[in-house]
Amino acid sequence: MATSFAEENYLKIIYRLSESTLEDISTNAVAELTQTKAASVTDMLRKLAEKGWVNYQKYQGVRLTEEGEKIALSVVRKHRLWEVFLVDKMGFNWDEVHEIAEQLEHIESEALINKLDEFLDFPKTDPHGDPIPNKEGILPELSYVHLSDLKENKACVLMGVAKDSAVFLQLLTRLNLSLGAKLMVKEINSFDRSISVSINDSEPVFISHEVAKNILIKLG
Amino acid sequence: MATSFAEENYLKIIYRLSESTLEDISTNAVAELTQTKAASVTDMLRKLAEKGWVNYQKYQGVRLTEEGEKIALSVVRKHRLWEVFLVDKMGFNWDEVHEIAEQLEHIESEALINKLDEFLDFPKTDPHGDPIPNKEGILPELSYVHLSDLKENKACVLMGVAKDSAVFLQLLTRLNLSLGAKLMVKEINSFDRSISVSINDSEPVFISHEVAKNILIKLG
DNA sequence: AATATTTTTTAGTCGAGGCTAAAAATTTAT
DNA sequence: ATAAATTTTTAGCCTCGACTAAAAAATATT
Ligand SMILES: [Mn+2]
Ligand SMILES: [Mn+2]
Ligand SMILES: [Mn+2]
Ligand SMILES: [Mn+2]
Numbered sequence: 001m002a003t004s005f006a007e008e009n010y011l012k013i014i015y016r017l018s019e020s021t022l023e024d025i026s027t028n029a030v031a032e033l034t035q036t037k038a039a040s041v042t043d044m045l046r047k048l049a050e051k052g053w054v055n056y057q058k059y060q061g062v063r064l065t066e067e068g069e070k071i072a073l074s075v076v077r078k079h080r081l082w083e084v085f086l087v088d089k090m091g092f093n094w095d096e097v098h099e100i101a102e103q104l105e106h107i108e109s110e111a112l113i114n115k116l117d118e119f120l121d122f123p124k125t126d127p128h129g130d131p132i133p134n135k136e137g138i139l140p141e142l143s144y145v146h147l148s149d150l151k152e153n154k155a156c157v158l159m160g161v162a163k164d165s166a167v168f169l170q171l172l173t174r175l176n177l178s179l180g181a182k183l184m185v186k187e188i189n190s191f192d193r194s195i196s197v198s199i200n201d202s203e204p205v206f207i208s209h210e211v212a213k214n215i216l217i218k219l220g
Numbered sequence: 221m222a223t224s225f226a227e228e229n230y231l232k233i234i235y236r237l238s239e240s241t242l243e244d245i246s247t248n249a250v251a252e253l254t255q256t257k258a259a260s261v262t263d264m265l266r267k268l269a270e271k272g273w274v275n276y277q278k279y280q281g282v283r284l285t286e287e288g289e290k291i292a293l294s295v296v297r298k299h300r301l302w303e304v305f306l307v308d309k310m311g312f313n314w315d316e317v318h319e320i321a322e323q324l325e326h327i328e329s330e331a332l333i334n335k336l337d338e339f340l341d342f343p344k345t346d347p348h349g350d351p352i353p354n355k356e357g358i359l360p361e362l363s364y365v366h367l368s369d370l371k372e373n374k375a376c377v378l379m380g381v382a383k384d385s386a387v388f389l390q391l392l393t394r395l396n397l398s399l400g401a402k403l404m405v406k407e408i409n410s411f412d413r414s415i416s417v418s419i420n421d422s423e424p425v426f427i428s429h430e431v432a433k434n435i436l437i438k439l440g
Numbered sequence: 441a442a443t444a445t446t447t448t449t450t451a452g453t454c455g456a457g458g459c460t461a462a463a464a465a466t467t468t469a470t
Numbered sequence: 471a472t473a474a475a476t477t478t479t480t481a482g483c484c485t486c487g488a489c490t491a492a493a494a495a496a497t498a499t500t
Contacts, residue, residue, distance in 0.1 A: 004486080004487090006486080006487060006488090026447080026448090027447075027448055027449085028446095028447065028448080036487085036488070036489090037488080037489065037490080038447075038448060038449085039448085039449075039450080039488090039489075039490080039491095040487070040488055040489070041448095042448065042449055042450085043449095043486095043487075043488085044487075047486095047487095058448075058449065058495090059447085059448060059449080059494095059495060059496065086332070089339060090332065090335040090336065090339060091335060092331075092332075092335070096331075099329075100327070100329045100332055103327050103328065103329075104327060107320070107323050107324060108323065109319075109320045109323075111312075111316075112306070112310065112312075112320055115310040115311060115312070116310065119309060119310060224456080224457090226456080226457060226458095246477080246478090247477075247478055247479085248476095248477065248478080256457090256458070256459090257458080257459065257460080258477075258478060258479085259458090259459075259460080259461095259478085259479075259480080259481095260457070260458055260459070261478090262478065262479055262480085263456095263457075263458085263479095264457080267456090267457095278465090278478075278479065279464095279465060279466070279477085279478060279479080
C-alpha cells in the first residue's frame with residue numbers, strides 16, 4: 001500500500017516517541033512533534049489504524065503495529081542514509097543536513113536506497129551517531145552512555161548526540177566536539193553539575209550539564 | 221514564493237511544450253502530459269497566472285513568463301542532474317532513472333543542487349543527451365540532428381535521444397546503441413524509410429524510421 | 441465523592457488539487 | 471453563412487490533511 005508524506009511523518013514520529021517509553025503514545029505528544037493540533041492527530045490516527053499501521057483506541061493512545069514499525073524503520077533508514085550522503089559526499093556540516101533529509105526520506109525507490117547504502121559503504125551510523133537500520137529493518141546495537149553520567153578521569157570517545165538541532169550542533173562544533181573526539185571528564189561541579197572536560201588531550205573546557213546530557217559516548 | 225510539486229510539474233510541462241513551438245500552449249496539450257483532465261488544467265492555469273508565472277487568457281492558451289521559465293529551468297536542472305547522479309554514481313541504466321528523477325526534482329535546496337553539480341563535475345548533458353541548465357539557468361548550446369535526416373555514408377556519433385520512455389531506451393540498448401556510439405547510415409530504404417546502419421563499425425542492422433527519428437547525432 | 445483541570449474527540453470548515461457533466465467559445469466542414 | 475465538431479471553461483463535487491470551537495472523557499485536586 002502506498003504511503004503519503006504525511007502518513008510517513010506520523011509513523012516516524014510515533015516510532016521516535018516509542019523508543020523512549022513502553023507506554024502508549026499520547027495524541028498530544030504526537031501533535032507536538034508533527035507541529036499540528038491534537039484534533040488533526042486524532043483524524044490521522046484513525047486513518048493509520050484503518051490501514052493496519054497502528055493500534056489505536058480512542059482515549060487510549062497509540063502504538064505501532066509490526067507493519068507500521070516496518071514502514072517507520074524504512075523512513076528512518078532513508079533519512080539517515082541521506083544524511084550520511086550529504087555529509088560524506090556533498091560536504092555539508094552535520095548541522096546542515098536534517099532539513100534536506102526530511103525531504104529526501106520520502107523518495108520512493110527501494111533500488112535507489114540500497115544502491116546508496118552500498119555507495120556509502122554500508123554505514124552503521126549517521127552523522128549524529130544515530131544507528132541506521134539495514135535493509136531488513138534491523139538496527140545495529142549501539143550501547144552509548146550520556147557524557148553527564150560519566151565519572152571523572154575516565155577516557156571516552158564521542159559517538160553521537162541525543163539531539164540534532166542546528167544550534168546545539170553548532171555549539172559542539174565551536175567547542176571542537178565532533179564524532180570521534182577523545183574526551184576525559186576532569187572535574188564535575190556539584191553546584192550546577194557542569195563539567196570540565198578535556199577534548200583530544202587539550203586544556204579542559206567547561207560544559208553545562210544540559211550539553212553533557214546530550215552527548216553520547218563510549219568508554220575507552 | 222514557495223512552489224508546490226503540482227505547480228512545478230505544470231511549469232515544467234509547459235516549458236517542454238514551448239520548446240517545440242512558438243505558439244501558445246493549449247489546455248489539452250498540458251492535460252495530456254500532466255495526465256490530468258482539461259478542467260483541472262484550466263484551474264491550475266488560473267492559479268499560475270495569478271502568481272505571475274504564466275500569461276494566460278481564457279481560450280487563448282498559455283505561455284511562461286520570465287519568472288515562470290526560471291522556475292521551470294531550475295526543475296529541469298534538478299531532474300537532469302539527479303539523472304546523471306543515478307547513472308554515473310548509483311549504477312542505474314539510462315532507462316531506469318526517469319521515474320526516480322521525477323521525485324528528486326522537487327527537493328528544495330539550492331545548496332544541495334550546486335554541490336551535486338560540482339560532485340558530478342558540472343555535466344553538460346544528462347544520460348539521454350539532454351542539456352543541463354547551469355545555475356544561472358543558461359542551457360548549453362547543442363546542435364544535434366535526427367538520425368533520420370542523415371544522408372548515406374556519413375559518419376556520426378550518437379549524442380542523445382528525443383524520447384526517454386523506458387521501452388524505447390531498452391530497445392536501443394538491445395541494439396547496442398548508447399551515448400557515444402559511432403554510427404554510419406549504409407542504406408535508406410525508400411519503401412518505409414527504414415535505414416540500415418552500422419554501429420561502431422559492426423555489421424549493419426535495420427532500424428525503423430520511427431526509431432531513427434528519435435535518435436540525435438552529431439556529425440563527424 | 442464532588443469538582444476542577446487537562447486531554448482527547450467530534451463537528452464543522454478550509455484550501456489544494458483532482459474529478460464529471462454541462463455550458464460556452466472556438467474551429468472546422470458544409 | 472450555417473451547422474457540426476472540437477476545445478475550453480464553468481459548476482458542482484470529492485479526498486486529503488490541516489484548522490477552530492465545542493463536547494466529552496479522563497485525570498487531578500480538594
Ligand atoms: Mn535528522
Ligand atoms: Mn541524524
Ligand atoms: Mn527524465
Ligand atoms: Mn533525461
